[in-house]
Amino acid sequence: MALRSLLLITALAALASSVSAFAESYTFPASNGQSSPVITLNSNSALNEVQRTNIEALVKDTYFSLDRNNIHGVLYALNQGENTPLPNWLYNAIERCEKWFHKTEGNVSCRNGALYDYWRDYSHGKSTGQGTNPIPSIKNNKTTQPLSRREVRRLARVARIADVHFKKENTIEFSAPIQWDLSAFASALVIERIADFLASAGFANFHISVDTLQTHVSSSDVIWQSKIDGDAIGFSNATLAHLKPWQQPAYSDRYVTSQEKGLISHSDGWPNARFEVIALASTAFDAALLSHFGATKPAQQSLDLVNSQPSLALKLVDANGRVFTSDTFASRTAVNDETGTASNGILIDVALPMFDIADYRGPYVSVWISDDKNRLVKSLALRGTSERWLSELRTWWRRVGRKEAGRNSESLIDGFSGATKKNTPLHIAWDGLDDYGNTVIDKPLVLHVEVAREHGGRSYEKVSFAIDGLTQPIEVKGDNEIASIKLSAKGASQ
Amino acid sequence: MKQVTAAVKTALLIAAGAVALGGTVAAAPHSASGIILTYDLNKDQSLPLEEFVDARRARFAASDKNGDGVLDESEYVYEWEGKMEMRLAEDRKASVKQTHIRFHAVDKNDDDRITLDEVEAVGESSFARMDADKDGVVAKGDPEPAPRRTSQSDADSAPTLKQRPMLRMPTSHNIEGFVTLYDQNGDDVVTKNEFNAVREAQFQRTDENSDGMLTEQEYVLEFEDRLDAQIKKTYDGQIKQTYVRFGVLDTDENKKMTFAEYMVSGFAAFNRYDTNGDGFLTLADPAPKPRDREQNTTTTAQASE
Numbered sequence: 001m002a003l004r005s006l007l008l009i010t011a012l013a014a015l016a017s018s019v020s021a022f023a024e025s026y027t028f029p030a031s032n033g034q035s036s037p038v039i040t041l042n043s044n045s046a047l048n049e050v051q052r053t054n055i056e057a058l059v060k061d062t063y064f065s066l067d068r069n070n071i072h073g074v075l076y077a078l079n080q081g082e083n084t085p086l087p088n089w090l091y092n093a094i095e096r097c098e099k100w101f102h103k104t105e106g107n108v109s110c111r112n113g114a115l116y117d118y119w120r121d122y123s124h125g126k127s128t129g130q131g132t133n134p135i136p137s138i139k140n141n142k143t144t145q146p147l148s149r150r151e152v153r154r155l156a157r158v159a160r161i162a163d164v165h166f167k168k169e170n171t172i173e174f175s176a177p178i179q180w181d182l183s184a185f186a187s188a189l190v191i192e193r194i195a196d197f198l199a200s201a202g203f204a205n206f207h208i209s210v211d212t213l214q215t216h217v218s219s220s221d222v223i224w225q226s227k228i229d230g231d232a233i234g235f236s237n238a239t240l241a242h243l244k245p246w247q248q249p250a251y252s253d254r255y256v257t258s259q260e261k262g263l264i265s266h267s268d269g270w271p272n273a274r275f276e277v278i279a280l281a282s283t284a285f286d287a288a289l290l291s292h293f294g295a296t297k298p299a300q301q302s303l304d305l306v307n308s309q310p311s312l313a314l315k316l317v318d319a320n321g322r323v324f325t326s327d328t329f330a331s332r333t334a335v336n337d338e339t340g341t342a343s344n345g346i347l348i349d350v351a352l353p354m355f356d357i358a359d360y361r362g363p364y365v366s367v368w369i370s371d372d373k374n375r376l377v378k379s380l381a382l383r384g385t386s387e388r389w390l391s392e393l394r395t396w397w398r399r400v401g402r403k404e405a406g407r408n409s410e411s412l413i414d415g416f417s418g419a420t421k422k423n424t425p426l427h428i429a430w431d432g433l434d435d436y437g438n439t440v441i442d443k444p445l446v447l448h449v450e451v452a453r454e455h456g457g458r459s460y461e462k463v464s465f466a467i468d469g470l471t472q473p474i475e476v477k478g479d480n481e482i483a484s485i486k487l488s489a490k491g492a493s494q
Numbered sequence: 495m496k497q498v499t500a501a502v503k504t505a506l507l508i509a510a511g512a513v514a515l516g517g518t519v520a521a522a523p524h525s526a527s528g529i530i531l532t533y534d535l536n537k538d539q540s541l542p543l544e545e546f547v548d549a550r551r552a553r554f555a556a557s558d559k560n561g562d563g564v565l566d567e568s569e570y571v572y573e574w575e576g577k578m579e580m581r582l583a584e585d586r587k588a589s590v591k592q593t594h595i596r597f598h599a600v601d602k603n604d605d606d607r608i609t610l611d612e613v614e615a616v617g618e619s620s621f622a623r624m625d626a627d628k629d630g631v632v633a634k635g636d637p638e639p640a641p642r643r644t645s646q647s648d649a650d651s652a653p654t655l656k657q658r659p660m661l662r663m664p665t666s667h668n669i670e671g672f673v674t675l676y677d678q679n680g681d682d683v684v685t686k687n688e689f690n691a692v693r694e695a696q697f698q699r700t701d702e703n704s705d706g707m708l709t710e711q712e713y714v715l716e717f718e719d720r721l722d723a724q725i726k727k728t729y730d731g732q733i734k735q736t737y738v739r740f741g742v743l744d745t746d747e748n749k750k751m752t753f754a755e756y757m758v759s760g761f762a763a764f765n766r767y768d769t770n771g772d773g774f775l776t777l778a779d780p781a782p783k784p785r786d787r788e789q790n791t792t793t794t795a796q797a798s799e
Contacts, residue, residue, distance in 0.1 A: 105711055150722045153715060161702050268715060362604045386595040414591075419710075422604045 028056050033254050034063045035187050035211040037194060042205050051201060055194055062190045065090060066182050068113055078172065079113060079179045085170040089196075093182060093189055093285060095166055100289045103305065108293045109266040111159040113179025116264070118155055119251040122147050123258040147260075152269030160267070187211040188288035191239065195284070215239040215284050225335060228278060231437070234335040238280050241287040245273035245295040246319065265296045272296040275316035275324075280332055282311045290314065299324045300418035322379075322412065323437040330431035345431040345490050346467055348380065350449055351483035352423040355456065362420030363453035363481055364389050366396040367428060372444040372464070376400055377434045381426055382417040390417070392452040395460050429490060432467050441467045451481035461485055526767040527655045530775055539655060541775040543764065550760045554753055564750040567740050574736045578660065582725055585661035593717045597710045608708040610697055617693050621686060624672050632676075633683040636669050655777065660732075663724055 023043035030036045037059055041047065047055070065074045065087070077084055086094070097110035158177035165173040182189065187210040195215055198206050204219035216224035216236055223234040228242050243263075250260040250271035262271030277294040281287035290312055294302040299316050306314040306326040313332040316324040330345060352363060364384035369377045376399065384390055390413065391397045404412040434440050444466050452458040459481035465474060473488035533549035534541045557565055557573035565573075600616050601608050626637045665671040676684040676692050700708055700716040743758055744751050769779045 105709060107711075148722075150719055150726075153719060153722075157702060157715070267711060268718065359602070361602075385591075385598065419598055419606060420604060 026052065026055075028052075028059050030059055030063060032063070035190075037187075037190055037208055037210040039194065039198070040207040040209075041203065045203060045205075051197075055197060058193050058197055059190055062089075062193055063186060066186045066189065068179065068181055068183070075180055075182070081176075083171050086172070088170065089189065089193055091166075091170040091172070093185075094172060094180060096285055097182065097185070097289070098164060098166075100286075100293075104293055104297075105267070106156075106160040107265070107267045107297055108289045109160065110180055110182050110185070111162065111164075111178045112156060112264075112266055112269075113181035114159060114177065115152060115155040115266075115269050116181055116183070116251070117179070118152060118269075119258065119264060120253065123251045123256045126256075126258075149270060152264075156265075156267060156269035184292065185285060185288045187213050188239070188241075188284040191215050191284040212242045213239060213284055213288060223335070232335045233278070233333045235280055235333055238282055238332075239284040239287040241277070241279045241281075241284075241291040243277045243279075243291040243295050245276070248273070263292060263295050266292075275299065275318055277317075278315040278333075280313040280329070286312065298414075298418065299416050304418075318412075322435045323433065324416065325431055325433070327429035330433070345429060345433075346470055347486075347488050347490050348426070348428040348430060348447065349484075349486040349488075350426040350428075351485075352425060352451065352481065353483045354423045355453075359455065360422070361454045361456075362422040362424075363451045363456065364393055364420060365426065366390075366393045366400075366448075366450050367426060368396065368400060368448050369430070370399070370446050370448060371440075372446060374399065374446075377440055377443075377445060378430065379412060379416060379435060380428050380430060382413070383420045383426075385413075385417050385419065387413065389452070389454065392458065393450045394452075394458070395448065396450045447485070447487060449478075449482060449485055453481055457481050463487060525658050526775055526777065526779055526781070528657050529763060529767060530777070531655050531657050539776065543768075543773045546760065546764055546775070547757070550757060551753065554756050564752050565756065566750055567737065570740050570751060571733065571736045575733065578729065578732050581657070581660045582729065585659045586721060586725060588659070589661065589663070589721055590714065590718060593714050594710065597708075597713045606710060608713060610694065610706065613693060613697055614690070617689065620666070621689055624666075624669065631683050631685050632669065632672055632689075634669060634673050638669055639667075661721070661725055661728055663721065 023040075024046055025038060025040045026047060027036055027038045037055075039047070039055070064070060064072075067073050068075050068079060070076055074084075074086060074090060078086065085091075094110060097108070100108040101111070155177075159179075162175040162178045163173075164178065167173055190210050191208050191213055192215075194208050195206070195217060198208075199217070204217070205222070206217050207224055208215045214224075214226065216238065218224070218236050221236045223236045226233050226235070226240060233240065245261075245263045247261060248263065249257045250262055250264050251258040260271045262273035264270070265272040273295060274297065275295055277291040279287050279291040279294060281290055290302075290306070293305070294314055294316055299318075302314060302316070303324060303326050306312045307328075310328070312326070313329040314326040315329050315333075318324075348367065350365070350367060352365070354360075362383070365381060366379075366383075367381040368379045371377055379400065382390075384393075387401075390401055393401065401413065432439060432441055444464065447463040447465060448460070449463075450458075450460045457480045459478055461476060461478050461482055463474060463476050463485060465487055467489075470487060470489045473486055475487075476485045478484055529546075530539065530541045533546050535545060535549055553573075554565065557569050559569050559572070597608065598604075600612055602612055602615065621632070623639050624632045624636075626639050664675065666675045673682055673684055676689045678688045678691065696716075697708070698704070700712055702712050702715075739759070740751065741747075743755050745755060745758075764775060766782050767779060768775050769782050
């Protein structure tokens with residue numbers, strides 16, 4: 001049969017002992033430059049021909065439905081304002097996307113079809129101007145417009161403030177500026193639909209990868225080992241997304257690739273590439289949305305979000321190779337199951353006193369770890385954004401901040417600093433890895449905490465410790481601007 | 495060495511003097527700091543005339559894309575366009591960063607939201623500051639407000655090299671700018687009511703979801719809109735000015751700029767800021783007398799949109 005020739009069936013060599021049970025692998029080629037899913041199954045299970053046909057149809061249907069420009073597609077109909085009920089999976093996807101939209105103040109959104117059209121028209125207009133490639137004419141083909149940052153921001157804004165109502169029977173009411181577009185998350189939806197199909201067909205152990213997303217499902221919590229840039233990462237019953245936005249064109253299709261690099265930010269419509277992202281979530285869709293958010297927003301913003309949601313874990317790497325991870329990232333992605341100290345790390349709690357004065361401003365706070373020679377090991381927290389005031393954290397400024405502020409590229413301050421938050425205590429979980437992801441378990445270390453407040457005082461405390469020597473919590477009482485500092489091993493009873 | 499410098503300088507001065515200066519045509523940056531930062535290749539914060547000439551020559555050569563030894567109009571404008579884009583991008587970044595900081599300065603209670611009360615509190619103090627004669631209105635011809643207290647960095651005696659930003663937003667920190675921004679009925683007088691009305695309208699416009707509060711994102715995005723409008727204006731104005739400058743410098747009007755013609759603007763700028771005339775441009779040179787020509791564009795505020 002013709003179908004059989006479409007399906008490439010390959011046997012993968014066992015990668016490691018823990019994955020040796022997985023052997024049978026199926027690739028489903030997608031057309032039109034879409035990403036092809038690869039399914040890997042246990043060596044003792046296989047997909048029959050009917051199942052393969054079904055999966056292939058599923059993949060096609062997903063890409064087809066999500067193609068906004070396809071007049072027979074369901075998303076096209078929705079964007080035209082037709083009130084036909086949506087298939088469950090699509091209705092749910094849009095609903096979930098809207099939840100992210102509200103959670104992130106519109107920084108992750110599926111409403112931005114008009115914005116992507118603007119980028120498409122701009123990119124096509126630009127390449128026709130150069131006159132090298134024959135480009136098929138696009139509807140409403142406009143003359144080349146210069147890229148206007150205000151216009152893209154306006155498009156993002158009108159979509160953001162529009163109203164959306166989810167109605168019964170899988171219909172959605174929304175106002176005109178919105179053009180639903182889920183193309184950035186199409187791979188995730190392909191994975192989810194395949195996973196649902198496999199689960200309903202009785203498969204309990206499988207691995208699906210599309211693009212840079214991979215989902216692993218195991219009934220016995222077997223950990224799937226993956227390698228990202230040489231680092232081993234293990235996970236189970238979750239989806240891992242990996243995004244490197246720096247070299248990614250802001251817009252690309254079969255015909256053109258924009259020169260602008262980065263992901264188009266859903267809040268201001270402009271390409272942005274702050275971080276390389278490794279995101280872990282219980283569903284593929286969440287992993288894809290989280291990776292978009294993490295790549296385009298300041299580290300503190302996305303890490304705060306992730307730390308408040310137990311199902312998510314996040315690792316960010318800035319352009320200088322500096323690593324930021326969410327509290328649970330190390331333990332969630334540990335390669336072996338045993339919870340040794342290696343993945344445990346320590347907890348640091350800093351309490352700040354409240355001053356009962358009229359014009360109380362939240363203090364500037366820096367928490368960092370150095371080795372015993374005063375070399376920076378890890379920046380843990382930085383509250384306050386003004387360089388003028390950050391320099392009031394004098395010790396930190398001399399050792400760390402000054403060098404960082406002088407860098408032209410995205411510096412620690414740009415990527416990591418966040419708002420002052422009154423006297424909210426700091427609770428920091430540190431995984432025991434330095435700024436570049438290397439372990440420093442057995443080294444003598446010094447914790448530094450420095451606090452400075454506008455119209456207030458300045459306090460600085462040091463605490464010497466070693467991670468593997470931290471059997472008892474260390475507590476230090478501070479003075480003035482620092483109430484107390486507590487270090488404890490993660491996992492130890494409090 | 496010093497003598498050589500002087501000799502070179504004299505020779506070049508004569509050359510420069512030979513070309514009649516049509517007004518001031520400084521293509522080089524409009525500040526000593528700017529010139530030093532742009533041309534001081536060895537970064538020793540001091541710019542001798544020879545180094546300046548070398549750097550200008552290198553820049554001339556780099557601009558001369560077809561390598562015919564002269565700059566035509568498009569080469570000249572193209573080079574400046576590239577420089578300008580870079581500087582505008584840098585200025586934009588710094589400006590946006592500052593906007594985040596401003597947000598937190600206005601957000602007095604640190605709850606990550608700006609309310610109309612907080613905006614009005616800031617407005618109250620800035621109106622009071624501008625109303626130096628305390629007559630309850632700010633009008634054209636009123637005395638300028640006292641300069642703000644100098645910050646610590648100003649108190650440090652050693653001046654530092656600083657490129658003047660190319661991107662400058664309309665200011666409300668002088669009487670003229672303030673009146674332009676806030677006078678609604680065109681009588682050149684800003685009453686408290688007018689002032690509050692404009693600020694409230696701005697607040698409503700910024701408040702995307704009309705919940706009566708501004709988030710940091712709303713606040714910054716609104717400012718970026720005005721910032722990008724100003725960038726567009728600056729950009730267009732600069733390009734226009736560059737064509738004009740080419741015309742002025744191209745004294746023999748053959749649409750080809752030779753290096754000597756190119757250096758006319760360079761020498762004019764160098765000499766203007768080398769106020770002690772030692773052939774070295776440093777921060778120790780006293781600032782030159784201000785030109786009493788047309789008003790600087792930044793001091794004339796434009797009501798945004």
